[in-house]
Amino acid sequence: MRLINIKPSRMTQLLLALLPFVLLVVAYGIGSAARLAANPSDKLLPALGAITDAVNRLAFLPDPRTGEYTLWSDTLASLGRLFAALGISTAIALVVGMLVGMIPYLRALLAPFLAAISMVPPLALLPILFIALGLGETSKITLIVIGVAPIMIRDLVLRVLELPREMIVKAETLGGTSWQIGLRVVLPQILPRLITSLRLQLGPAWLFLIAAEAISADSGLGYRIFLVRRYLSMDVIFPYVIWITLLAVLTNLLLDWLRIRIFPWSELGKGT
Amino acid sequence: MIEVDNVWKEYGDQIVLERVSLTIADRAFVALVGPSGCGKTTFLKLLLGDERPSQGTIRLDGKLLAPEPGPDRGVVFQRYSVFPHLTVLGNVLLGKEFSASRIAARLGGATRRAAIEEARALIAEVGLTGSEEKYPAQLSGGMQQRLALAQALIMKPRVLLLDEPFGALDPGIRADIHVLMKRLWNETNLTVVMVTHDMREAFTLATRVVAFERPRNAPAERDRYGASLSQDISVWPPRVAGGGDPDTLTLSPDRDDPIHPTGPSRDDPAHPA
Ligand SMILES: Nc1ncnc2c1ncn2[C@@H]1O[C@H](COP(=O)(O)OP(=O)(O)O)[C@@H](O)[C@H]1O
Ligand SMILES: [Mg+2]
Numbered sequence: 321m322r323l324i325n326i327k328p329s330r331m332t333q334l335l336l337a338l339l340p341f342v343l344l345v346v347a348y349g350i351g352s353a354a355r356l357a358a359n360p361s362d363k364l365l366p367a368l369g370a371i372t373d374a375v376n377r378l379a380f381l382p383d384p385r386t387g388e389y390t391l392w393s394d395t396l397a398s399l400g401r402l403f404a405a406l407g408i409s410t411a412i413a414l415v416v417g418m419l420v421g422m423i424p425y426l427r428a429l430l431a432p433f434l435a436a437i438s439m440v441p442p443l444a445l446l447p448i449l450f451i452a453l454g455l456g457e458t459s460k461i462t463l464i465v466i467g468v469a470p471i472m473i474r475d476l477v478l479r480v481l482e483l484p485r486e487m488i489v490k491a492e493t494l495g496g497t498s499w500q501i502g503l504r505v506v507l508p509q510i511l512p513r514l515i516t517s518l519r520l521q522l523g524p525a526w527l528f529l530i531a532a533e534a535i536s537a538d539s540g541l542g543y544r545i546f547l548v549r550r551y552l553s554m555d556v557i558f559p560y561v562i563w564i565t566l567l568a569v570l571t572n573l574l575l576d577w578l579r580i581r582i583f584p585w586s587e588l589g590k591g592t
Numbered sequence: 593m594i595e596v597d598n599v600w601k602e603y604g605d606q607i608v609l610e611r612v613s614l615t616i617a618d619r620a621f622v623a624l625v626g627p628s629g630c631g632k633t634t635f636l637k638l639l640l641g642d643e644r645p646s647q648g649t650i651r652l653d654g655k656l657l658a659p660e661p662g663p664d665r666g667v668v669f670q671r672y673s674v675f676p677h678l679t680v681l682g683n684v685l686l687g688k689e690f691s692a693s694r695i696a697a698r699l700g701g702a703t704r705r706a707a708i709e710e711a712r713a714l715i716a717e718v719g720l721t722g723s724e725e726k727y728p729a730q731l732s733g734g735m736q737q738r739l740a741l742a743q744a745l746i747m748k749p750r751v752l753l754l755d756e757p758f759g760a761l762d763p764g765i766r767a768d769i770h771v772l773m774k775r776l777w778n779e780t781n782l783t784v785v786m787v788t789h790d791m792r793e794a795f796t797l798a799t800r801v802v803a804f805e806r807p808r809n810a811p812a813e814r815d816r817y818g819a820s821l822s823q824d825i826s827v828w829p830p831r832v833a834g835g836g837d838p839d840t841l842t843l844s845p846d847r848d849d850p851i852h853p854t855g856p857s858r859d860d861p862a863h864p865a
Contacts, residue, residue, distance in 0.1 A: 490675075
């Protein structure tokens with residue numbers, strides 16, 4: 321049988337999916353054991369036991385100085401910033417994207433501007449933001465918004481323009497006004513795409529968040545990683561990285577689940 | 593009555609249509625035929641108001657056509673005529689919701705119930721009863737086109753414009769939908785203009801067949817000379833809307849189409865056999 325026609329069963333599929341993760345942990349264990357055997361005070365690849373100790377200390381024991389559970393207060397601070405920024409970006413993208421996509425005059429006015437804006441490297445703006453908006457939450461949230469909103473807007477504009485002309489004409493022959501067509505024909509059809517667009521921006525959003533937290537913050541997952549870096553505390557950095565990844569993966573799955581729940585039709589046309 | 597008076601349509605340097613004059617009587621069923629690329633869709637877009645003539649005028653009942661599509665002219669395209677995010681019922685209701693509620697474009701209470709009643713009747717008329725809650729992606733091609741017809745007809749348009757609406761359907765399903773189309777044309781106060789590349793379809797359905805042709809079709813001349821009317825044939829024996837006996841109409845699809853009994857059609861998986 322051809323390789324392209326041999327398909328794994330469900331059980332095999334599950335095992336295969338787990339395999340790379342297991343291999344990674346095993347490889348880490350071997351590497352760590354080898355380094356520690358050569359030098360018991362090696363900090364680069366701490367033993368798995370040391371990592372679980374650190375997780376235990378950060379997640380389940382209050383910090384002796386502040387009385388807070390470090391992992392949770394860091395997570396709360398970071399997610400607060402991230403979701404605030406993503407919420408603002410999504411709202412901006414929806415309003416601007418729909419208007420620019422639907423109204424030719426606004427498109428003529430804004431499309432070239434948006435194309436230029438989305439090419440500005442956001443991290444290069446970070447010093448300006450810190451100077452103009454201070455070192456507080458505003459500048460961090462603004463950085464993320466500047467980083468992800470223009471791309472989301474352009475994505476939505478493209479999606480609006482991709483709607484078949486026939487569909488819009490049909491809505492006009494049903495007597496729809498610009499507003500009604502926007503509300504009942506365009507909006508529902510681009511909302512699933514907005515969610516997908518948001519999912520694709522999760523990666524960049526985390527990047528900008530951690531960059532901002534690394535430079536100026538007193539809490540947050542990125543702040544912690546860059547703080548303990550000075551002590552080479554790999555036992556803290558590794559679990560934090562895994563935790564951030566896990567949060568991003570879960571958000572991604574949750575958003576896709578929401579899309580299918582709210583817009584069941586968006587799943588139907590696929591594959592045809 | 594639709595009066596097309598000496599209409600030209602140019603795209604940039606390319607002349608697509610020239611010297612097109614045509615008067616379409618009320619309740620006529622006009623089939624537009626012609627080789628691919630000769631401007632049939634362009635002509636339909638002019639009637640629709642989606643494109644404007646470069647020269648000449650188009651009048652509907654004596655008044656110049658509005659420069660954009662409106663509810664007096666319904667349309668069914670070959671594809672993309674229905675909304676994928678609305679159910680069958682939602683698709684048919686949409687026109688009602690647009691006209692009844694300017695801001696929310698949604699109905700509630702008694703008006704909604706009345707609109708649903710009307711929509712269900714139309715859905716039954718096109719043979720989609722039982723599929724009200726399905727999305728278009730769950731319907732076959734033929735069912736989607738019937739849905740598009742019902743959706744257009746709820747606005748009670750004066751003119752129904754069809755651009756190769758049945759071109760992508762299998763022959764058997766096409767014959768079914770021809771029967772439906774004839775019935776709708778007979779029962780509603782409709783003037784129909786249908787583009788088709790299928791001569792048999794044209795003569796099966798229409799009261800009048802109009803052919804477009806490019807008189808000069810040499811490559812060097814193609815852009816400088818547009819297509820215009822080359823044939824205008826009234827179908828014999830004459831068909832009159834509302835004139836036929838509906839029973840004969842439903843039972844004898846036409847000439848060489850296979851005969852189908854009335855009732856659920858073959859492209860309706862929703863109906864148990
Ligand atoms: N929006 C447009 N811009 C430029 N040329 C167009 C446009 N629409 C149609 N045409 C040209 O007009 C001609 C007729 O097209 P069309 O009306 O679609 O033909 P038909 O429907 O008879 O196959 C074609 O040569 C096509 O390239
Ligand atoms: Mg065409």
